Amino acid sequence: MCDQIQEYFDFVLPLVKESGKELLTAENYDVETKGFVYDLVTIYDRKIEELLIKKIKQRWPNHKFIGEEESEVNGIGNLTDDPTWIIDPIDGTGNFIRKLKITCISIGLVINKEQTLGIVYNPFMDELYTAIKGQGAYLNGKKMNTSGLKDIGKAIFNYEISIARKPSYYDLYMYRFKHLIKTVLGFRSLGCAVLGLCYVADGRLDAYQCDGLYPWDAAAGVLIVREAGGYVCDSRGKEFNLMDPNFLASATKTLSDQFMVIERKADEERLNARNAKQEFVP
Numbered sequence: 096m097c098d099q100i101q102e103y104f105d106f107v108l109p110l111v112k113e114s115g116k117e118l119l120t121a122e123n124y125d126v127e128t129k130g131f132v133y134d135l136v137t138i139y140d141r142k143i144e145e146l147l148i149k150k151i152k153q154r155w156p157n158h159k160f161i162g163e164e165e166s167e168v169n170g171i172g173n174l175t176d177d178p179t180w181i182i183d184p185i186d187g188t189g190n191f192i193r194k195l196k197i198t199c200i201s202i203g204l205v206i207n208k209e210q211t212l213g214i215v216y217n218p219f220m221d222e223l224y225t226a227i228k229g230q231g232a233y234l235n236g237k238k239m240n241t242s243g244l245k246d247i248g249k250a251i252f253n254y255e256i257s258i259a260r261k262p263s264y265y266d267l268y269m270y271r272f273k274h275l276i277k278t279v280l281g282f283r284s285l286g287c288a289v290l291g292l293c294y295v296a297d298g299r300l301d302a303y304q305c306d307g308l309y310p311w312d313a314a315a316g317v318l319i320v321r322e323a324g325g326y327v328c329d330s331r332g333k334e335f336n337l338m339d340p341n342f343l344a345s346a347t348k349t350l351s352d353q354f355m356v357i358e359r360k361a362d363e364e365r366l367n368a369r370n371a372k373q374e375f376v377p
């Protein structure tokens with residue numbers, strides 16, 4: 096099995112790197128929206144995903160795929176026990192379009208519903224994050240670990256707010272922020288879920304939280320965080336679910352537990368406020 100995973104890894108890695116290089120020369124391309132004004136797509140998102148799927152399919156015709164752009168047409172199928180490649184051809188498309196260099200290609204492999212391999216490449220920084228289950232996580236071939244932080248008061252925390260246009264999340268954000276700003280050392284919001292996870296893995300960030308994502312935003316990155324010694328749960332402290340991903344990724348379990356104390360306080364306050372409001376509705 097291990098040799099087999101290594102074979103998958105060795106086959107896919109050059110494809111990801113080649114695709115990444117193409118982004119470096121991207122210019123004068125059209126930008127389309129996919130239904131919402133903030134949901135952008137370029138020819139590069141489509142081309143990269145098509146290439147990865149085509150090449151892997153040629154070599155392993157029975158493998159399955161969940162890719163952001165093809166899901167737009169076919170929907171997200173169920174996750175089976177078959178080897179399934181989960182692809183975000185460009186994570187941080189908004190950043191890419193604005194030449195913010197926090198952009199990457201992300202591909203993860205899930206077998207028997209277990210995350211087994213993750214490859215993430217940011218061509219603009221020439222940073223390659225990789226992990227195979229049970230073998231640690233690497234940045235450009237060098238083994239990496241999370242910061243190991245256990246004190247929320249010293250944490251640099253990334254809260255991803257790029258889906259803030261979804262009204263159902265407004266309240267949740269507001270109450271969390273209210274408590275978090277009094278607690279953490281600093282906030283970031285990178286606009287690239289996958290790299291946010293990788294930065295927890297390499298210790299640049301101490302924790303990263305995001306709601307309302309898709310499998311391709313999390314598949315490779317969550318494995319990379321775990322292989323770097325980090326702790327990942329869903330954003331409410333329950334078990335992380337790859338097919339309905341929202342998460343808190345932390346350098347340590349201790350840090351995660353401290354975030355969850357805040358999460359519960361914020362939640363309680365949010366529900367009390369909601370109930371109070373309802374009482375006064377005529």
Ligand code: IPD
Pocket residue numbers: 135163183185186187188189255256257258285286287288289305307308312
């Ligand atoms: C987006 C980014 C962003 C997150 C959004 C995602 P995309 O992915 O990961 O950080 O907040 O919800 O949709 O569209 O650039 O691949």
Ligand code: CA
Pocket residue numbers: 134135163188
């Ligand atoms: Ca997108």
Ligand code: CA
Pocket residue numbers: 183185186187288311312
């Ligand atoms: Ca994404």
Ligand code: CA
Pocket residue numbers: 140163183184185186187188
């Ligand atoms: Ca994308």
